[in-house]
Structures are given as C-alpha cells and as structure tokens.
Amino acid sequence: MNKKKFVIPMILSAAIIGGSFSGGAAYAIQPDDSGYPKIQKMDAKKSLKRDTNHSIFAKKLGVKKKKDVAAINYVEKNKNLLKMKEPAKHLKVKKMEIDKFGMTHVRLQQTKNGIPVEGAEVIVHYDKEGTVQTVNGQYSNDIAETDLNTKAKITADQAIEKAKEIVSAPKDLDYEPTQELVVYPFNGENYVTYKVNVNFLGEHPGNWDVFIDARTGDVVDMYNELMHVDGDDYKPMKGVGTGVLGEKRELHISKKKDPKLGNGMMFFLNDINHDHLGGITTYDFEKEFDSRTNPLPGKLFAKKNNSWNDDYDRAAVDAHYNSEKVYHYYLDKHGRNSLDDKGMEIKSTVHYGDGYNNAFWNGRQMTYGDGDGQFMISLSAGLDVAAHEMTHGVTTHTAGLKYRNESGALNEAFSDIFGALVNEDSWEIGEDIMAPEAKASGRTALRSMSNPNKFPVNAAYTPYGNGSGVYPKHMDEFYHLPLNLDNGGVHVNSSIINHAAYLTGEQIGKDKLGQIYYRALTVYLTPDSNFSDARQALIQSAIDIYGENSTEAQATENGLNQVGILQ
Structure with missing residues (x-):
C-alpha cells in the first residue's frame, strides 16, 4: 500500500508555511489563482516589471x-x-x-x-x-526627474472603504485601518496612492496593504503581509507546565487577587519578570476564527493554581516558554530589547481556529493554530516556529522587507535562519510540529536549510521552476512565480538564502552567523532589497564585525557564491 505523501499546501501569505492543511484540502490565507482579487492596474498571474527604484x-x-x-x-x-x-x-x-x-x-x-x-x-x-x-x-531617479502630480482627488476615508471592500474585510475589525499617502513605483509606472492597511482575523485572516490610486480610486496593488510560520496588581512568580511534546517547563507567570475567590489568587501566563519589557503574555482564542465574539488577542490564560499540566494548557505552555527563549536570544546575543528594541509587549495567542495548520505574525503579535493532527500538531510546540514568527516582528521594525518577490523571500529566509539559530539542534525548520502521519510519509520538517531539495513544493509551482518540483538551493533552480502564487515565491525562493546561510554557518558556527545576518537585517537592508543587495549587505556586515579578508567575511561570500548569488 502506498503511503500518503504530504506536501506543503499553497503558500500564499507570510505564515510559517503560508497556507494551511486540513483533511487534504489546502486553505489559502490570501486568494490563489482561482480567487485573486480583481485589481484594475495589474494582472496578478503575471510577474512584475522591475520597479523604478x-x-x-x-x-x-x-x-x-x-x-x-x-x-x-x-x-x-x-x-x-x-x-x-x-x-x-x-x-x-x-x-x-x-x-x-x-x-x-x-x-x-x-x-x-x-x-x-x-x-x-x-x-x-x-x-x-x-x-x-x-x-x-x-x-528612484525616474521619480526624482518626473513632474508628478501628487495632489489627491479622493479622501483618505474613501480609500479606506475601497480597501476594506477589495479584501472582503469583515464589518467589525480588530484594528482600525491605517492610511498614508505615498508615491508608489509599481509595474513600470509611478502612482500617488493611499497605502491602506486592513488587519482582521477569521478563517482566512489578513494583514493587507492595499494601494489605492489617490486620483482615480482604483486599486493599484495589494498584498497580504500576514507573516506566517499590566498593572501593579500582578505579582511575578514562577509556575510549572507540560508542553505539547511532554516536556516539563518552568514558566515565569504572575498572580493576582481575585475578589470572586474571596481574595484568593488567580494565576496568569503573564511574565512581568523582565526589566524594561512590557511583558510576555499568552492568550487563548478558544478554537475560534471569529474575533467578533473573542477579540484578538483573546483571553489571558488564567488558572486557580500555578501548575499548567492539563492537555488544553500544553499549547499555551510552549508558546509562553518559547517566547521567553526567543526574547532572551535577541537580548543576550544582540542586545535587542524585544521585537521593536523598545521593550514592546510580546503577545502570543494559541488555539486559533479548528485544526488550523499555521502560525502567523499579523504585524502586532504571534498567533498559533493547533494543527489537524495529521499534517501538524500544535504549532507553538516548535521553538524554531516561535523564533520564525518573532523574527518577522524584528524585520517589521528594522528592514521592513516588502512581502513579495525577492524582498519577501529575504523576509522569510531571515525568519527561517533565526529559527535555526535560536533552536540550535538542527538546520531543519518545523521538525517538532510535524504530526506522526506526516513523518511516516517522509515529511519530517517544513523546510531543510542543509538540503532544500529534500522536500517537494506545491505542484502548482513546478512549471515555474526547473521542473524538479522541490525547494531550490541554487539560483539555477529559482522559481519565477506570479504574484498570485506565494506572493511571487516568498516561501519557496527563500530556501536559496537559507542554504547560503547553512553553508556559511557550517564554516564559522551559528553564533558568528547570527551576528552577521542580524547586522545585515538591522543595519543595511531596506524594504525593496533583493538577493543582490543582500549579498552586499551580508559581506559588508561580516567585514564590519570581523574585518576585511577575515575567515568570517570569506565564509559569508563563499556561502553566497555556492548558491549562485554572485553579484
């Protein structure tokens, strides 16, 4: 009898895998080629022309x-x-x-x-x-020299309403939409647009950036940036819990008097133990998709004792524990105080949806599904998954890499790379969240940095690559995907950068690799950086830290050379 072969479903947003897998059906977080929103100024099935920048x-x-x-x-x-x-x-x-x-x-x-x-x-x-x-x-020299009329003809409110309509946003939103007037070089033309952000939850959550022509009201472009894979009354203390895979965890939690218990204590997954940090908090979404009844982040996990060993607690225990581990990695290794380097609260929500095979960063916090038990288990079980999603937060507050094409692939790659750096055990991504049935079929992880060719991509992507149908590890295997497939290849082509990092890391070790890649992300990269820009940024970062012609600089260059990123 043939074993079921698990492949990654449609990768269409910035979650850990970009889509979810449930009972054999792929659920896209943003519309695929059969349901991509209609955009007046572009054909979503075609690749973009080079922008003027x-x-x-x-x-x-x-x-x-x-x-x-x-x-x-x-x-x-x-x-x-x-x-x-x-x-x-x-x-x-x-x-x-x-x-x-x-x-x-x-x-x-x-x-x-x-x-x-x-x-x-x-x-x-x-x-x-x-x-x-x-x-x-x-x-952009083109924009600098062009006589561009930048006066808007429609209002910001009109642009917001148009954006909400085009992304099918629910009536009740978790966050008020934001807007900013920007000049947007896109597909060979320069537009004056309102950049509208619409953020919402549901079975198909979204963190959409929609660019509305400020003169005509047309939708110029849009993409989903959902990046997937208080108080003095609280007193800090320690608790214990059991994680998804049975590990015993020591947790930093807090306690608070509860008048309903006759001034007895309630205990919360609310870590207020760290100076100059807004806290590490973990919430329950109660297996819901609809935020109208349970607004994000959900309900703060609370118990009448400080022992978190019930089966329902396990996903929360891992999310809470892993968030603190990632926080300490960035603080101890890079001197970074939380995702924004200003001590922002680190929020995690677990039990999102029913059988939801994904985790995501929505621009504000991490959210984890429980998996369907066939392809995945609770995604909060993976330390590398937590590091992946939290690194999206670091990227949001530093380079701001645009979530499409090569810049989006860099965005995903840096999240994978730091996932592997925080979880020092391997160069695989997601090995701890794969369900037994997936492992039995050979799907032992989501992606491999040491051997990207190990795992297949979605069959829909195969015609856009070299025909092998596997994740690429060299520019010769690059997937020229249209925008409606994986935002132009953000989760697929990221494996080329991943492999370059692995090759470098094998020469100089993970600690030095982390220093180089962190510096490139936070000091040199900008929103539209491509693979060539990343090469320059990474080599220069190695030179800054370790010196010209150092072993580390040479190893960084060699890793990029070996994957075909040569200039």
Missing part, C-alpha cells in the same frame, strides 16, 4: 567627511558617483542610530513633493571616527 551600494567614495556633516549633503556631493538625481531635493532623514561598534547609520527617505516614495530608502554608514564607509539602499 535602483539599488545603490558604494564603499569608500574617496571623500572624507565627518558625521557632523549632514548625510544628505554628503550624498548630494557624491551624487554622480552614486548615480542619483537631485538627492538633496528629495531626501529627508528618517532615522539615525549608533551601533555597538560606534558606527553611525543615517537612514534617508526619498520623497516627492514631501510625500514618501514607497521602498526608496538610502542609508549612509559612518565609522566611529566619522568617515563615511558605505552608502546603500534604493532610489
């Missing part, structure tokens, strides 16, 4: 400048070498940071008539003596 990476331009000289002035003086048109007119400072090496990084935002250009950011990097070492990012 062009990549910049220049080292040691030869002009010594001190960091008290404005970065914009420096770029203006070197505009010919950087091939940038009128940068002083169109750039403004977005953020300035000084890192642990004493380097200063000034992030500049391109604008047009005072309106930000989506994805167009340039970073000027100074060494500790104040000399410019590197300039990198993306800048």
